[in-house]
Amino acid sequence: MTSRPNILLITSDQQRADCFGFENPSLKTPHIDRLARDGTRFAACITPNLVCQPSRASILTGLLPLTHGVWDNGVDLDPAVGGRGFAGMLAAAGYKTAFLGKAHFSTKSTFAPTGTPECNKSQVRYGPAWFGPYMGFQHVELCVTGHLHRTRPLERPPMGHYERWLLTRGRDEEAIELWKTDLGPDVGAAQTWHSALPPAWHSSTWIADRTIDFLTRHQTERPFCLWASFPDPHHAFDCPEPWSRMYDPKSIVLPKHRTRDLDRRPWWHKAVLEGKPQLSDPAMLKFRSEGSRVPDQTDEQLAHMTANYYGMISQIDHNVGRMLDALEHAGVAHNTLVVYTTDHGELLGNHGLYLKHPIPYEDLLRVGMVVRGPGVQAGQVVREPMSTLDLAATFHDYSGAAPARALQSRSLRPLLENAGETRSVAYSEWHVHPSRCGVGLKLRTVRTRTHKCTFELESGAGELYDLTNDPEEMVNRFDDPAYAQVRKELHDMMRARPGEILEPLAEPIGMA
Numbered sequence: 108m109t110s111r112p113n114i115l116l117i118t119s120d121q122q123r124a125d126c127f128g129f130e131n132p133s134l135k136t137p138h139i140d141r142l143a144r145d146g147t148r149f150a151a152c153i154t155p156n157l158v159c160q161p162s163r164a165s166i167l168t169g170l171l172p173l174t175h176g177v178w179d180n181g182v183d184l185d186p187a188v189g190g191r192g193f194a195g196m197l198a199a200a201g202y203k204t205a206f207l208g209k210a211h212f213s214t215k216s217t218f219a220p221t222g223t224p225e226c227n228k229s230q231v232r233y234g235p236a237w238f239g240p241y242m243g244f245q246h247v248e249l250c251v252t253g254h255l256h257r258t259r260p261l262e263r264p265p266m267g268h269y270e271r272w273l274l275t276r277g278r279d280e281e282a283i284e285l286w287k288t289d290l291g292p293d294v295g296a297a298q299t300w301h302s303a304l305p306p307a308w309h310s311s312t313w314i315a316d317r318t319i320d321f322l323t324r325h326q327t328e329r330p331f332c333l334w335a336s337f338p339d340p341h342h343a344f345d346c347p348e349p350w351s352r353m354y355d356p357k358s359i360v361l362p363k364h365r366t367r368d369l370d371r372r373p374w375w376h377k378a379v380l381e382g383k384p385q386l387s388d389p390a391m392l393k394f395r396s397e398g399s400r401v402p403d404q405t406d407e408q409l410a411h412m413t414a415n416y417y418g419m420i421s422q423i424d425h426n427v428g429r430m431l432d433a434l435e436h437a438g439v440a441h442n443t444l445v446v447y448t449t450d451h452g453e454l455l456g457n458h459g460l461y462l463k464h465p466i467p468y469e470d471l472l473r474v475g476m477v478v479r480g481p482g483v484q485a486g487q488v489v490r491e492p493m494s495t496l497d498l499a500a501t502f503h504d505y506s507g508a509a510p511a512r513a514l515q516s517r518s519l520r521p522l523l524e525n526a527g528e529t530r531s532v533a534y535s536e537w538h539v540h541p542s543r544c545g546v547g548l549k550l551r552t553v554r555t556r557t558h559k560c561t562f563e564l565e566s567g568a569g570e571l572y573d574l575t576n577d578p579e580e581m582v583n584r585f586d587d588p589a590y591a592q593v594r595k596e597l598h599d600m601m602r603a604r605p606g607e608i609l610e611p612l613a614e615p616i617g618m619a
Contacts, residue, residue, distance in 0.1 A: 111506055112481055113443040114197075114332040116498065117430065118166075119423055120159065120209060120253070121341040121463070122449040124152070124473040126420055133360065135353065135421050138428035139447055139477060146445070146479030147487040147523050153533050153554050154451045155496045157463055157471045159211045159619075160184070161537070162450040162495065167192035167212065167242060169499025169516030171536060173608045178538045181615030183213045183221060186242065191511035193499045195243025197332045200508035205321055206244040208269075208314040208336030209253045215266070217617030225251050226617075230264050235271060244334070248317050250310050253338035255345070257287050257300075269313050276308045290348065296408040297401040297461070298343040299415050301351040306422070309347055310338050315426035319433040327439065332502065335430065340419035340453070342462060350418035350425075356410035359417075364579060365409065367459035371583060372466075373561075373568045375548055379464050382545025401461035409456045416455065444480035444505055448495055458580075465539045467552050467561050468580055472535060480505075484525045491522060492533040492554050515606045531555060532600045540615055553600045560585070560597040571597065 125131050128140040129148065155165040161172035164184045168175045169192070177184050189195075189212055198204045213223035220228040224241060239247035251267030261283055265271045276282040282304065289300035306312055318335045325331055339346075369377045380400075404412065427447065434440040452471040454460040463471055474495065500516035501523075503509065521528040532553050539548040549564040560571040571585040571594055584590040 110442060111202075111330045113330045113439055114202075114502055114505070115430070115434070115443055115445045116332075116334045117337075117427060117445070117447045118334070119337045119339060119420070119449040121451060121453045122420060122475065123452045123455060123470055124475045126340075126417070127475050130475075133358075134417055136424040138424050138431060142427075142431070142445060142447055142479050143477045145485050146477055146483045147485075147489060148478075149476040149489045149493060149519075149522075151490050151492045151533075151554070151556060152448070152474050152476040153472050153492070153494050153535055154474050155494055155535050156537050157451050157465065157467060157535070158537075159450050160214070163211050164189070165494075165496045166450070166498050167194065169193065169496060169503075169510065169514035171496065171515050171534060171604070171606060173536055173538065173612070174515060174606045176609045176613060178612050179540045179543065179615060180619050181214050181540070181542070181617045182613050183223065183616060184242065189242035192243050193502045193508075193510075194332060194334070196508045196511055197502065197506050198243060198245055200506060201329060202506060202508070203246075203325070203329050203331045204244045205246040205331065205333045206239075206241065206336070207248050207317045207321065207333065208310075209250050209338040210241070210247075210336065211253070212242050214615075214617035214619065215251060215253075216619050219616070221616055224249060225266075227262050227266055230262070230266055238268075246321075250314065250336075250338055253310075254341050254343055255286060256343065269310055272313065273308060282308050286345070290351075294407050294411050296344075296411040296415075297404060298345075299408075299412045300343075300345055301415070302345045302347045304345075304347045306347050306350070309422070311419075311422050311426050315429045318430050322430075322433045322437045322439070325437060325439070330506070332506070337423050337426075339423055340416050344412055344415040344419065346415045346418040346422060350422040351415055352418070353421055354414040354417045356407070356414045359410040359413045361406060361409055361413070362455070362457040364581065365406075365456045365459055371581075373563065373570050373583070373585070374566065375546065375563055375568070376466055378546045379466065379539075379544040379548075380460075384542055384545055403459070404456065404461070412461075413455060416453070442481055444478065444483070444502075446476065446478050446498065448476040448498075449474050450495070465537055465544070465548055465550055467535065467550070467559075469559075469574075469578075472552065472554065472559070478519070478523055480523075483523045487525060489522050490556060491528070491530040492556055493517075493519065493522070493530060494533045494535070496534075513606070534601075534604055536604075538612065542615055542618070551601050551604070553597050555597070555600075558593055558597060560594065560601070562598065562601055
């Protein structure tokens, strides 16, 4: 490379690793599939945490959750830590940095004002003229609400740039009423409807529009680092037409194992599904119970939910295509490192579960990642265990900007450029607060190419799966004598987790 590359990081929210055309031919993602053909995809990429805030903080900082301190949703990333993430350091090295879309580095629904631009009780501090800086990004346009709820009105004043813009569409808040309108059929699928919102007013379109505007106005004398973050396909599953009609529910292939089998799982599976969140604020208790649990679905309901989820992904892919075209038109595609990934997965009915819980099945833990750019091998599939945590070190490597501190992130550049590097393990961790599901947990997960083990440190329980011989994770081998040596090796890997653990960990200041 003769010059420092631009960086375009595109993320979705809650997208399963098998929800791409290159893994599931029934799903239409032609533009992301093209990225994979023109670049490298990672088949064993995991998330450092199974929910939004910790995993997004890890992408930004290159630190594991127990090191950067965001150990669960409802815990804010310290601005001093966030500001020394890859965005801040690349900005200091001369990059133009920007964030467009859902950030979720800070808590939205808080118990009291926190002063951040993502806090629903602090919006009076941030008016239409505010565009950053935030967490090291010089320019910011946020979609704060991210996932609207039909039973709760939009926050007033509106929380982010997208929300303010949305309320100007039509007359008398027409956009909100259209978004809530279900065009049917309504089969009772949880948090699922065919929204009447025009696609032109949807957050996926808005984020692509803002990205295209940024690329159109970009001056090539300075490289850019842009994170474009889609809030979908996170629930609610409220895709607008025509995307909500793209997949026929009658043709959806449902999970093979879609009933709960808690008798063969560790104790905490049952506990988190049946426990009650420990909160003193009744409003927050209602918010938590509505947002994190889905009642058992019939096959028809699950099919409608899945069809809408797929439609959300195809709508994102359409807008990714628009963004890639804008790179070409701006004349910078040849020197731009493009990454597409997500923060965590979605259970989507597998094992009888939905959304996300402290239950690290591959549905939640494994995520897709594709990378295209200068020097990146085309058509390559990497099966070494790695993590979205590794993006920070990768961006430092390609940009030449030194990190502010030692990272737990490892650059993907040797893997991208086919240098033959091997990796043994990737880490995920979650100290679950009782406010989430009524039980406190200390979960540490290690994943290799062939096995995955989660240890619950307080009780000593765990689950071990042989991913080669049991990819559907049906048999827990944690207490199987035949796997004693494998368990010991994975335990040693867990104990060898790099870096310090922050003590004490901050208490949650809100719910999401």
